[in-house]
Amino acid sequence: MEIRISQGLETAPEAAMIRKAVFIDEQGFENEFDDIDGYAFHAVLFTEDNIPAACGRLYSSDGQSFIIGRIAVLKPFRRSGLGEKIVTALENKARELGGTETELSAQVRAMGFYEKLGYSPFGEEYLDEYCPHIAMKKLL
Numbered sequence: 001m002e003i004r005i006s007q008g009l010e011t012a013p014e015a016a017m018i019r020k021a022v023f024i025d026e027q028g029f030e031n032e033f034d035d036i037d038g039y040a041f042h043a044v045l046f047t048e049d050n051i052p053a054a055c056g057r058l059y060s061s062d063g064q065s066f067i068i069g070r071i072a073v074l075k076p077f078r079r080s081g082l083g084e085k086i087v088t089a090l091e092n093k094a095r096e097l098g099g100t101e102t103e104l105s106a107q108v109r110a111m112g113f114y115e116k117l118g119y120s121p122f123g124e125e126y127l128d129e130y131c132p133h134i135a136m137k138k139l140l
Contacts, residue, residue, distance in 0.1 A: 003089045005043045009033070012042035014052035015070075022072035029129055032070075043089050045082055053077040056086040058093055058102075066094035068104045087117055091140060101139050108132040 006012050016033070023029040040059040047053050056071040068090045073082050094102050106114050108125060111134055115121075119136040126133055 001048055001085070002046045003043055003085065004046065005041050005089065005093055007041050008039065009037035009042055009057075012044050012055070014044045014046075015042040015055040015057070018044070018052060018055045018072050018074055019070055021074060023070070026075070027131070029131070031129065041090070041093055043086050043093070045086055045089075047077070054082040054086045056090050058090045060094070060097070060099065063098055064100045066090075066097070066099040066102050068094075068102050071104075083113065084117060087114075091138070095140050099140055101137060103135065103137045105133045106136050108134055111136070 004012070009016055019032055023032045036059055037057070040057040042057050043055060044052050045054040052074075054071075054073040054077060057069055058066055060066040068087060071083055071086055073086075091102055104114065104119065105128065106119070106121075111121060114136050117138070119138045121134045121136050123135045
């Protein structure tokens with residue numbers, strides 16, 4: 001297994017493929033890609049057979065608080081710890097860049113996954129497109 005992190009979605013076409021498969025094709029989101037993709041760091045986890053299986057992105061506007069998002073694992077690879085590996089790799093990248101905390105917008109149904117990784121919810125639930133989400137934060 002290998003996790004590759006690069007800046008700009010054009011450097012990580014596998015991340016775009018995974019996000020399209022999970023968020024657009026499977027979950028029905030329409031507004032998956034945005035301007036942030038151009039400057040965010042994108043992590044892609046490759047299996048031992050060099051198959052892209054999971055991804056996520058990281059960015060910051062102030063250099064201290066980093067936003068983790070677009071965590072996705074292809075269906076055949078779920079429940080094998082790959083989501084945790086991607087989140088951990090992005091947290092480590094945030095630390096490397098001087099980050100002191102990470103935030104994310106979790107689908108409410110995935111809140112327990114992030115709580116196990118040390119994230120705490122804050123604020124009220126809200127809809128992102130049709131899907132309930134909650135903001136979560138973790139000190140690094």
